[in-house]
Amino acid sequence: MSKYYLYQDTKKCIGCHACEVQCKSNKALPVGPKPCKIITVGPRFVGNLPKASYVFMPCFHCENPWCVAACPTGAMQKRIKDGIVFVDHEHCVGCKACVAACPWGAPQWNKEIGKVVKCDYCMGRIDDGLEPACVTICTTDCLEFGTAGELGGVRRERFAKSVASLD
């Protein structure tokens, strides 16, 4: 696994797709590929209330990435210093082996250049001390980026508040 974790607070997500658009804009991608994507599940009624899930799907930057193993040219790589899985366009020949290998559909096809693009947590931005594009501009701040150890606090805190009794 990469040392990072991208957390989505589903309570705050409104499925607006600003993350997707900013990601594409930052990577100057044509229509088609979406390195991150919000998938809406629902709405459907649970009792009297309509409920929906807006599921954020970037790359998970796996410990043993199927895509890296499948790549015949070494274009798909795992960055040694932090485990980010990225594709080096110098070496990508557009064979799509990674697209076939990834169980989650993370590698995307950019037909304009005939190569694969994928979520790399905007590693250039991270190296500049910034956050990934999607996280930076998220309309509701439902996306958070950090190292795996730091995150998860939001859910704990919210749960604690919901069960707290101040009597």
Add this chain to the structure above:
Amino acid sequence: MNKEVYSLCFMCSIRCPIKVTVRHGQVKWIEGNPHVPGIEKSICPRGAAGISMLYDAQRVQYPMIRTGERGSGSWKKASWDEATDYIAEKLKKIIKKHGGHSVVLGERTQLATHVSKTFMKAIKSPNHFTHDALCKGSVNTACRSLFGIPDSEVGIDYKNTKHIVLYGRNIFEAISVKEVRNLMDAMSGGAKLTYIDPRVTVTATKANRYWMIRPGADLALNYALIHIILKERLYDAKFVNRWVLGLEKLEDFVIPYTPEWAEKETGIPADEIISLAREISKDKPSVIFHFGYRGASHANEIYVRRSILILNALMGSIESKGGIFFKKGPGAVGGKPARKLVEQKFEKIEVPRFDKVGTKEFPLPDPNHGVGQMLPLAILNEDPYPLKALFSFRFDPLKSIPDSNLMLKALDKLDLIVTIDVNYSDIAWYSDVILPESSYLERTDCIQQANGLKPQMFLRKQAVTPRYDTLEGAIILKRIADKIGIGNYFQYESMEDLVKWQLDGTGFKIEDFEAKGFVAYGKDQIFWDRNDGIKLKTPSGKIEFVSSLLENAGFKSFPEYEPVQVASEENKFRLVVGRAAAHTHVSTQNNPYLNELVSENLLWINSKKASKLGIKDGGMIEISSSVGSGKIKAFVTDLMHPEAVFMLHGFGHKAKKADRAYNRGVSDSVLQENITDKTGGSPALHDTFVTVKAA
């Protein structure tokens, strides 16, 4: 080297503050202005698509003069001189023969609206109108009837609210970034959301309480809420006794409107209506009954909006933390607002407006905005007089005024149609001349006077030079003005000149905006004293439940409820329309990234009804009203009230050069009948019935 420019977004009309990063003359990155509380780098999907708009080759690239029939798409490329000469020559003839008042200018309110208003005053035409009435004219009139203050000067304190009630205000899809974030903050802290809409939206999925109300029955619900609040004395007695005029009359009036009665009208169980009244009363005055963003659904619109505002007054949630408040201008802290060109002296105009606003026929709508949907009727009937020329400035009468076929017929009577826009709108395509405006990233604009709890000024500042042969709107109008002999009203050469003149006397300089993109007149939020300091502008100085504005014009303050019309035929439905997060009104459907998100509109239809009519999910539907028809894909769902069908606004574009949006989906304006709330001024966009059948 990166250059960072603070500016204002304009992918929609909200104008969120942004920070733009420019490298080698190209925009590389846009984020929300990190210095603005409530924005903090965030943008919405449309804001994120700004770069995609900037580099889109499918926007208008240079001035164009029509060579073929109107709408045929035959154009010749023109220089700015040629295009403005062409316009000036025609305009001079029209004004000479028919008078300045034969010219109309319609626009979506923008930072240079004072320039367009000046242009019209200088040619002695009263016929400037904005898109506002088409969106919320009746909200404006409702606010003036109660407070003496228009809706544009009323704000909402989302951040501190404990309970908000939204009547179809689909706040999480029709996104204003700051509002969304402030409300989300409040909800994270335990604030409750009650959402009322015939359709399940994203907002409905985030609500603590959702009511699928019968479309058109909001007023019945509110009469019952008022009934129970008064009967059980759930209101803020101290506030009401101090500030309200006409409580006794309202009490008498609502006696018959019981929750049990409302249940039959709205489909909402009486006990649930009662429980909302009791529950929200516990959180008063930090509660909000949202008076609406778009308020243009029914012929009784003004009374729906008044009833919502009355609920706020009863809760005392006016000028309260977590309620609604009156916006404070620079005057509140001894400051001066930016100057506007309209402060110049003009000759008096004697003729009435084309829409007759301000006359006995149409006394109450706000003449600052007019009533745009009267335009086709005024042209066709030559009533009150013949109209000959139309300027459409960032406004599309073919997609924003109900009944596009009627509008087309009216346009054919005009001698001159000029469009100023960034995009190939449908009206641009039907114009004689298109004058391309520089996009918001390519131009400096007039000062934004941002009134609120803290009065501020913002500046839209040019980030990059124009990519195509385009100009700023205020410069375009000046160039035409110069050529028709009214140039003396436009004494500036550049936007920077104009902004500097605007700032003269305010104590601020254009350089002051460089650090953060805005300047503030003071540091603290200003709330007026709820005991004695609320500066209402009604004749009584009170919140007029019994309204002098209405009654003096011959209208009732509390009209009896008229049951909503329900179609008797099985295949007939009320047409309701709305927004998605991906698009702004009629202007973004061709944007590459936003079109990728939502490329056409679908017709939402209730599953049970669809099954009876043999309509399948994804199948094509023929849809028609008394004024127009089209073909659209079905979205068959339980998420829609059975009496209505729904479609997104703004699709079905007809400009061929806007290739991605061309002929995708159906324009709601083709189907909508031109019906108006004659008291408030809004069109009744949800009062058209449509017939559907599987195609």
